[in-house]
Amino acid sequence: MDPNILLIIIGIIALVIGLITGKLIFAKNTNKKLEEAELQSQSIIKEAQIRAETIRKEKELEAKERFVQLKSDHDREVLDKTKKMNDAENRIRQKEQSINQKESNLDKQSKENDAIKENLNRQIDLVNIKRTELEKHQEEHIRRLEKIATLTAEEAKAQLIESLKNEAHTQAVGIQQEIIDDAKQKANKEARKIIIQTIQRTAAEQAIENTITVFNLESDEIKGQIIGREGRNIRAIEAATGVDLIVDDTPEAILLSSFDPLRREIARLSLQRLVADGRIHPARIEEVVEKTKKQIEDQVREIGERTVIEMGIHGLHKELVRMVGRMRFRSSYGQNLLMHSRETANLCATMAAELGLNAKLAKRAGLLHDIGKVPDEESELSHALLGAKLAEKYGENPAVVNAIGAHHDEMEMQYVISPIVQACDAISGARPGARREIMQQYLQRIKDLENLAMAYDGVEKAYAIQAGRELRVIVESDKVTDQESDKLSFEIAQKIQTEMTFPGQIKVTVIREKRAVNVAR
Numbered sequence: 001m002d003p004n005i006l007l008i009i010i011g012i013i014a015l016v017i018g019l020i021t022g023k024l025i026f027a028k029n030t031n032k033k034l035e036e037a038e039l040q041s042q043s044i045i046k047e048a049q050i051r052a053e054t055i056r057k058e059k060e061l062e063a064k065e066r067f068v069q070l071k072s073d074h075d076r077e078v079l080d081k082t083k084k085m086n087d088a089e090n091r092i093r094q095k096e097q098s099i100n101q102k103e104s105n106l107d108k109q110s111k112e113n114d115a116i117k118e119n120l121n122r123q124i125d126l127v128n129i130k131r132t133e134l135e136k137h138q139e140e141h142i143r144r145l146e147k148i149a150t151l152t153a154e155e156a157k158a159q160l161i162e163s164l165k166n167e168a169h170t171q172a173v174g175i176q177q178e179i180i181d182d183a184k185q186k187a188n189k190e191a192r193k194i195i196i197q198t199i200q201r202t203a204a205e206q207a208i209e210n211t212i213t214v215f216n217l218e219s220d221e222i223k224g225q226i227i228g229r230e231g232r233n234i235r236a237i238e239a240a241t242g243v244d245l246i247v248d249d250t251p252e253a254i255l256l257s258s259f260d261p262l263r264r265e266i267a268r269l270s271l272q273r274l275v276a277d278g279r280i281h282p283a284r285i286e287e288v289v290e291k292t293k294k295q296i297e298d299q300v301r302e303i304g305e306r307t308v309i310e311m312g313i314h315g316l317h318k319e320l321v322r323m324v325g326r327m328r329f330r331s332s333y334g335q336n337l338l339m340h341s342r343e344t345a346n347l348c349a350t351m352a353a354e355l356g357l358n359a360k361l362a363k364r365a366g367l368l369h370d371i372g373k374v375p376d377e378e379s380e381l382s383h384a385l386l387g388a389k390l391a392e393k394y395g396e397n398p399a400v401v402n403a404i405g406a407h408h409d410e411m412e413m414q415y416v417i418s419p420i421v422q423a424c425d426a427i428s429g430a431r432p433g434a435r436r437e438i439m440q441q442y443l444q445r446i447k448d449l450e451n452l453a454m455a456y457d458g459v460e461k462a463y464a465i466q467a468g469r470e471l472r473v474i475v476e477s478d479k480v481t482d483q484e485s486d487k488l489s490f491e492i493a494q495k496i497q498t499e500m501t502f503p504g505q506i507k508v509t510v511i512r513e514k515r516a517v518n519v520a521r
Helices: 003-149 153-200 221-227 229-241 261-277 282-311 318-329 337-354 359-368 383-393 398-406 417-430 439-454 482-499
Strands: 212-216 244-246 253-257 459-465 470-475 507-512
Touching (some): 221 261, 253 261, 282 337, 318 337, 337 417, 359 398, 383 398, 398 417, 439 470
């Protein structure tokens, strides 16, 4: 046989023997592992049984403890309820005893009242008997007096009543006049005191508004850019803003002229942006002016919100808040409208507090009293009536609405704060430095005031004093009596009120005196 084939056969036999031996060894190892796994599983099962038994016992103990606790809580609740029921029964028993005691007292009182009533009836019968006797004696006495006086009782009574009536009327007139004079004196004194305290406790703005704003430039070269070719830039600015631009020889300055401070502010801010940007032409001007108007509108709303917060006024409608902000850019006789309204509001609050009234409501009415001057749309109504209409529209208190409409006597005053708002408005507008007036107009108003008084018969002289706040009229004593002096003062005041325009109020004083002059030689 070939040795190589023999070697291959021997190798195959060895391989087979090796495989058989390996399988025997693997089977032996597998049996051993199975036995170990079985032992391990039995151990785990025993441990699980022991653990389960332990858990069962623990749960049984917890359940017993929980049962004991619930039972104790139940017993405690039962005891509490029993105690409350016992207390309630005791209170009911005490109330029953008290009611029984009161019933017995009432019975006693009723018996005593019956006795008192019986006694009173007896006394009333005695009084009636005596009254009958007195009436008989009185009739006899009256008949005797009529014989003596030759007058009947009715005639004597009428004469006595008439004399007493005349005497009482005379005394009543004198007392009434004394009371009126005393009341006027005290009222004037108290009013002066309250007004002085109010003015002293309120800080007032002294600055006044102008109708011209100066826009400063870095150099005069910018004036040419603002004017533009053939003046098209300056015409575009004036058309977009409604403000007159005055470019003169004033170095490095342009004047912005308009009666409306809001327009002047829009023009000033627009020029500031255009100059800073450097691009000045009609299209750019219109764009910048529109952006500035939106910015001013936001600023107006912010000013209104800041004002109402600073004044401590809450719950104001957002449209009224916006109108309050618009007041910042309005003026009256040169006086800034917002500053005037704030000053009036503070005066109203102080005066209302001095009088023991609602200071918050008075302050609210004082701040809103001139909102009719800043409407979104033009109206034929006066600013007082328009302001009242707007306040009513936006849900303001009826007292505030009435105070706004009545502060120029265009509506009947129905609430106590209405005259307060009127007085404080006059104080704010009439104080020195509050409003500006051209000298010629002022002198003409003073002259017209004096001439108006001189037109009446019996007037000798007339003087306008205290910057036109008071008119003193001196009359001839032989032509005007004391009664006619009162009438003359009233007529002059009414004529001034209907024919003249003036800030605040004017006091008319008529003076009549009799002078006896002789010369010793």
